[in-house]
Amino acid sequence: MTLITSSKNDLIKTLRTLTRKKNREEQQRYLLEGVHLVREALNAQQPITMILATEDFQVAAWLPNDVPTYWLKPEVAHTLSATVTTQGIFAVLPLPEAKLPQTFTGSWLLLDGVQDPGNIGTMVRTADAAGLTGVVLGEGSADLFSAKVLRSMQGSHFHIPIYQGDLADWVTELKAAQVPVYGSELNPAAVDFHQIPAQPNFALIMGNEGNGMQAELLAQTDQNLYIPIQGRAESLNVAIAAGILLFQLKN
Amino acid sequence: MTLITSSKNDLIKTLRTLTRKKNREEQQRYLLEGVHLVREALNAQQPITMILATEDFQVAAWLPNDVPTYWLKPEVAHTLSATVTTQGIFAVLPLPEAKLPQTFTGSWLLLDGVQDPGNIGTMVRTADAAGLTGVVLGEGSADLFSAKVLRSMQGSHFHIPIYQGDLADWVTELKAAQVPVYGSELNPAAVDFHQIPAQPNFALIMGNEGNGMQAELLAQTDQNLYIPIQGRAESLNVAIAAGILLFQLKN
Known part of the structure; x- marks a missing residue:
């Protein structure tokens, strides 16, 4: 000893x-x-x-x-x-080895430049709870293995595969596999998330806390979802928005 | 100067x-x-x-x-x-004056012993975004005016009334006003939240991060809701769960 x-x-x-x-x-x-x-x-x-x-x-x-x-x-x-x-x-x-998935079908959460470690960890935990296929961290997102992210993940990184990579490449692969890719930014073409039915295959992209998604990535999405705000808050916390959207989309 | x-x-x-x-x-x-x-x-x-x-x-x-x-x-x-x-x-x-509301009808979020300042602040912000009537902090919840809670509220305490008080008294008043009171704890009598329609009047109680709701309060609720977990996460973060439930319940 x-x-x-x-x-x-x-x-x-x-x-x-x-x-x-x-x-x-x-x-x-x-x-x-x-x-x-x-x-x-x-x-x-x-x-x-x-x-x-x-x-x-x-x-x-x-x-x-x-x-x-x-x-x-x-x-x-x-x-x-x-x-x-x-x-x-x-x-x-x-550190787990970075492998690519064998198939891109399934349900995915893509994080585009999310900065707050607590938000990243909470979203991984939520993706686990929703039964998603995997989570992808884009370049510019906070690192997965810092103490704060680990604490908010509560061990979910042992339950659900987490990939790091170029999100533009991922979106290309997902679209090639016929997986609808949803963005989460309020713009004129965005649709109320209530209108999207639960489905087995989808990818949801959540953006940076202050700046949202990269424009290039936004241009690649099939549809853009928004959560209607009824009160006077400017926006929802990104992890809360991810939770609401994932539990609507995942069937 | x-x-x-x-x-x-x-x-x-x-x-x-x-x-x-x-x-x-x-x-x-x-x-x-x-x-x-x-x-x-x-x-x-x-x-x-x-x-x-x-x-x-x-x-x-x-x-x-x-x-x-x-x-x-x-x-x-x-x-x-x-x-x-x-x-x-x-x-x-x-500090704002603590007043009681003129009516108990409307949509309410009640926090029963929530400890984490970030969770409390995020839930107030979410309640604001969902257009709720007000938020009630029970005894044993972390204080509203600490720097961390203020930071996560992002100013929502200027938009939505926040009360502090004995939640058992609140539930009594809410029930007298015919407002359905929902708990959020997984027990055999709990129903899948998808089964509850959006409605103008309701109160949702969220409990402590580790211990959930007080048993006495749980006994007073009209119905107890749960969010089905599909993956291997033990639970959802309390603020994420509140977000999912509020955006289902609020019409």
Whole structure:
């Protein structure tokens, strides 16, 4: 049993660098924090390479025997944590390989330059709950493996495939596969989302919080949907709009 | 023209205490931060008592002439801010008076112990966008006038009345006014939300992120709604669920 007592320990110092995307990519791994997420990773039989936990987790019967485990003093756990009050448990996982899907039919959520980590995570969780085929993050969207995105995903990235890529290429493939592609921007040609029936195959594109979708992408959509605003709010939060649209479109 | 150059200035020190609910209530005022929110307050003709801004705002033609305005050095603005990179503009507003509505008919969102400030703010914004009559915060919900809630409301608290009170009393009044009260918890008696038609009068109760609604309140509802989960997510984020339900229920 290894007990780490200093935050200057080499392993801890290296793992702390995983807060940056650049370092996650160089090391091809990411850090997951918290009881719920670590248990989700175990339940989903993810290839966890390492667990780190404060000593009070030594009594946790659900911790696996076959994964290298390091015990941490609370002050060491604190320096590894992205939260103010850490639960004191972490797992290290390899970044998943980026593969293309075998088929483009199905139901898809495409994120075009979404910036807020909480919005991205919540939309992945919502896409999971709606039973979608997959989620695609376009270039310019916040990174999937930051602590904040991981926290809002609540483990949904273990349930639903997530791709990163050029959305224009994706839309071309989706259209070639006869999948209707819906944009979500209020313009004169947009239709009230209530008019679109639930369907097995569709792609929905959600845009950036401030600027919406890229014009080039908007030009490629089959139809553009809007949610009628009755009150005086200027707009809906992007994740809320995605939730309303997905639970209308998905059958 | 008053320029504040020190963060130890008495006014700045007092305004900094407004981060705490206790102090907001004692002083009966709150601090609003950011260009968008201050402009929303001006557009909504709110009784702003004071504006504080860095000197670069002296050229902003939209700033009112009839509101006492203090200019701040950037380092002073920084100490007043709840964000890492402040836009450097603030307004002080009186806490609105808590009144009861004249009638309980209409469409209502009731929040039962919702904890996350972002969730509360987003739900108020969504209720505004859906054109609801009002929002009610039960005891145990996070406070409405914290910086985080204000940020996610995006000014919707200027558009839609928000009440704070005992939800059991509210439900009693709503039922006396023949307003159907819907809970949002998955239990054997719950019905798929798709089965409930849009209607002019209803109240929807959303519960705490982890524990859901209080049992006593759940027992008082007319019907309990659920959103069918197709994927492997355990649940939806509470604000997403509220968005889906409100845009189904509201006609």
